[in-house]
Amino acid sequence: MEDDSLNVFLKDGGTLRIRLRRFSKLWVATHEQRCDFRISASGTVLRWGQLDEDISVRDLMRDAERRHRDERLTSQVPTNFPWDPTPALLSGTHPKLAGRLIDGRFVVGLTAEERFIRWDLCEDLAQQLVPKTLKDAAKYPQNSREVTLRRMRRAIANKEWTERLETDWLMERLRTLLNW
Incomplete structure (x- = not known):
């Protein structure tokens, strides 16, 4: 966990880097609160008990795929x-x-x-x-x-x-x- 982002390391070797600004509870939390999390038994949910915050890894991956697709499409369109x-x-x-x-x-x-x-x-x-x-x-x-x-x-x-x-x-x- 960095001060401005959350890094999720996937089993396949991939990494998702997500800006904490997207998650208001994590953004305003202290470093200690951010580090106090659990991974569900299935490995699909990140849980911050103190903050009452759950983040689905599947949702993070879907958002990353959408951002990647958007960047690819945007790069093909002329800036003007x-x-x-x-x-x-x-x-x-x-x-x-x-x-x-x-x-x-x-x-x-x-x-x-x-x-x-x-x-x-x-x-x-x-x-x-x-x-x-x-x-x-x-x-x-x-x-x-x-x-x-x-x-x-x-x-x-x-x-x-x-x-x-x-x-x-x-x-x-x-x-x-x-x-x-």
Whole structure:
């Protein structure tokens, strides 16, 4: 046990390092209280009797897998792709954000998986628009590249496939793919 994290050593040789901030009772506990724990007979639960805190190793592993998946997905999405194209705000005197309970956590905005799916859709659409844009430019040679791109943007907006921020990103991506 370190001052800011809990290290769980697994039978298979793996290690889970969990920030204590995730567990409020452990975070505010003294070092002695943190060190006073038991492992269940099955080896699946960590128990702090003084703190009345139980932590399931299975839950820790599921959270670690989710964080690893989220990091992998996030690393594939360009940093300039929007995180939350439609923030959910609730009206009232005090500002409020709408959140969703996902796997025991409140999430405001897109999850890493949702963001990856939105980016993948936009990237695929940009790739498909390259030949369509070139065809439109050849059909209307009197139009400048900017006019052609505006025509493409209107067509995308009319379909309502993407949110405004995603459309902005999509048009920049299309411009890059076309070298315009």
